[in-house]
Every structure is written in C-alpha cells, then in structure tokens.
Amino acid sequence: MATDTVAPGLDLFAEIARLKTQMNAVILAHYYQEPDLQDIADVIGDSLALAQAAARTRADAIVFCGVHFMAETAAILNPGIPVLLPDLDAGCSLADSCPAPAFRRFIEAHPGHTVISYINCSAAVKALSDIICTSSNAERIVRSVPEGRPIIFAPDQQLGRYVIKQTGRDMVLWPGACSVHVTFSERQIIRLKAEHPEALVIAHPECEEQVLRLADHIGSTTALLKFTTTSPARTFIVVTESGILHQMKKANPGKTFIPAPSENGCSCNECPYMRLNTLEKVYRCMRDGRPVVSVSDDLRVRARVPLDRMLELSRN
Ligand code: 13P
Numbered sequence: 409m410a411t412d413t414v415a416p417g418l419d420l421f422a423e424i425a426r427l428k429t430q431m432n433a434v435i436l437a438h439y440y441q442e443p444d445l446q447d448i449a450d451v452i453g454d455s456l457a458l459a460q461a462a463a464r465t466r467a468d469a470i471v472f473c474g475v476h477f478m479a480e481t482a483a484i485l486n487p488g489i490p491v492l493l494p495d496l497d498a499g500c501s502l503a504d505s506c507p508a509p510a511f512r513r514f515i516e517a518h519p520g521h522t523v524i525s526y527i528n529c530s531a532a533v534k535a536l537s538d539i540i541c542t543s544s545n546a547e548r549i550v551r552s553v554p555e556g557r558p559i560i561f562a563p564d565q566q567l568g569r570y571v572i573k574q575t576g577r578d579m580v581l582w583p584g585a586c587s588v589h590v591t592f593s594e595r596q597i598i599r600l601k602a603e604h605p606e607a608l609v610i611a612h613p614e615c616e617e618q619v620l621r622l623a624d625h626i627g628s629t630t631a632l633l634k635f636t637t638t639s640p641a642r643t644f645i646v647v648t649e650s651g652i653l654h655q656m657k658k659a660n661p662g663k664t665f666i667p668a669p670s671e672n673g674c675s676c677n678e679c680p681y682m683r684l685n686t687l688e689k690v691y692r693c694m695r696d697g698r699p700v701v702s703v704s705d706d707l708r709v710r711a712r713v714p715l716d717r718m719l720e721l722s723r724n
C-alpha cells in the first residue's frame with residue numbers, strides 16, 4: 409500500500425536499483441538535479457539529450473528526474489508506458505510564463521508566422537507550435553525556416569534575443585523568462601572576474617543580454633560541460649544552475665568551478681523546481697508507481713508533430 413513514509417535506515421540506492429530491475433525502468437536525469445539523482449541515472453543530459461533518450465527507450469517505465477515539461481515530453485513520445493515524476497510540483501517558471509490560451513491569441517495576432525517553441529513549455533503550447541527547439545539546437549532550428557518567412561519564438565525572450573543575434577533573423581518574441589537565469593547579476597560577475605582574472609565566464613543563453621555580454625562561451629548545459637573539458641583554462645565562472653557543477657568537477661578533476669551568484673548572493677542559482685526531486689521521492693515514486701505524468705491522446709498527437717520535427721532536424 410502507498411504510504412508517504414520510508415523505513416528509517418533503508419538503503420535508498422539499493423532499493424532504487426532493485427525497483428529499476430523489477431520494473432525494467434530507465435532513469436533519466438537533467439544536469440540541474442542534485443548530485444545523488446545524477447549518480448543513479450542511466451542517462452544524464454540536457455533537455456535535447458533527454459528527449460532523444462526518451463524517444464529511443466525500450467524500457468517499460470521512465471523515471472524522470474527533471475521537471476514537469478520534460479516528463480510530459482517523454483510521455484508524448486512514449487504512449488502506453490508510465491512516466492514517473494518524483495514530485496508533481498516540479499514545474500518551470502518559463503513554461504508557466506506562457507499559458508496556452510494567451511499564446512493562441514498571440515499566434516492569431518501574427519498570421520503567417522512559423523511558430524518555434526522552446527521545449528520549456530506545456531504540451532498545450534507545443535500543440536500550437538510548428539517546431540520545438542532546445543537551447544542546444546535553437547540556432548539550427550531557426551536556420552531551418554526559409555529566409556524571409558516570419559517567425560514567432562516562444563516562450564524564452566532571452567534565448568530568442570540570443571538566437572536573433574546569432575542568425576540575423578528577425579523574430580517576434582513571447583515575453584517569457586526563466587526566473588533562475590534572469591537573477592544572475594552583471595555586477596557580481598564583473599566582481600568575480602576581477603577577483604579571478606584567469607577565469608573564463610561560461611553562461612546559459614537563458615541569461616539576460618548584459619550577462620551574456622560578459623561570457624567567454626555561451627551554450628546549453630551540455631555545450632558548457634563540453635567546453636570545460638576541451639578548454640585549456642583551469643578556472644570557470646559558471647553562470648547557470650549550479651547542479652551542472654557536479655558533472656563539471658567529475659569530468660575535470662583539478663579544475664576550479666565558481667558558481668555565479670545573484671545580486672544578493674542568495675542560493676538563487678538553484679532551480680527551486682528541479683530541486684524538489686529527492687532520492688527519497690525517487691524511491692517512493694518507483695515503489696508506489698505514482699505520480700505519473702500523462703497527456704490526453706488528442707493533445708499528445710498534436711504536440712508530437714513539432715517534437716518529431718525537432719528530433720528529425722537534430723540528427724547529426
Ligand atoms: P538545457 O537543458 O537545454 O541546457 O536547458 C536548461 C534548462 O533550463 C532546462 O530547464
């Protein structure tokens with residue numbers, strides 16, 4: 409019977425491994441998850457890598473250590489298999505900044521536009537879109553739209569602005585933002601650079617323009633992680649959610665990683681949604697078979713079309 413309690417002293421790592429075999433489950437984890445959750449995952453990745461892993465899995469269940477839109481994407485790609493999210497409240501401020509009814513009106517006000525939506529949005533917003541993108545393929549997806557065709561880009565205006573700069577394409581931007589990435593402070597990064605003149609600044613494109621201007625390298629979480637390994641630099645100021653430091657340190661023993669702070673130095677570089685998932689909640693969701701993230705058949709079929717276009721365009 410499902411209970412909210414866990415026996416004291418239970419070896420959660422061993423129990424999760426046992427349940428994983430019993431359920432023939434795959435555990436997918438985003439880089440922004442706490443280290444323990446990254447360590448139990450079969451696949452750790454950015455939003456694109458996790459969507460690709462969900463698309464190719466043969467498992468009988470997916471345990472998604474990430475946020476709701478990621479689990480929902482896995483459910484869209486895998487009708488008929490349960491997608492478990494350890495905490496159903498693990499949402500996303502960026503996805504919340506774009507409610508589907510308002511987005512539908514926005515699209516209607518811009519007829520003839522190709523609608524590109526960042527994967528950080530609800531299934532209902534995906535269903536209104538022509539193509540989905542992530543931070544690692546946004547530039548490529550925008551360039552796939554024939555020159556001269558007008559584009560709506562939603563919901564992240566920071567990523568949209570960055571891609572406009574990279575591609576020279578004029579796009580209509582939905583005014584959404586990630587509450588974690590827009591709190592990084594330009595002033596604090598300038599201060600850190602002065603304290604560590606040898607350090608390179610690496611930043612996620614969800615950050616504001618004035619912060620990105622200070623960056624030596626900009627990219628998705630996977631791209632930032634790769635850069636720390638290929639760059640000869642020994643010290644990095646990391647301007648994204650601090651969960652990524654776990655893999656950066658593992659891949660680069662001996663290099664130094666300094667998490668960028670916000671203006672008041674709080675731990676706002678931790679996504680409060682991502683961090684709702686814990687090892688105990690992962691164990692409980694596998695033990696109880698819930699909470700499950702599901703999408704109605706009608707919505708799933710419509711949301712899958714732009715997702716499949718993205719997956720097709722992202723093949724190497
Ligand atoms: P990527 O996974 O594409 O790097 O995006 C980061 C993010 O904010 C996920 O919510």
Ligand code: SF4
Nearest residue numbers: 500501502586588679
């Ligand atoms: Fe959403 Fe930002 Fe958290 Fe990513 S870091 S899940 S975009 S709130």
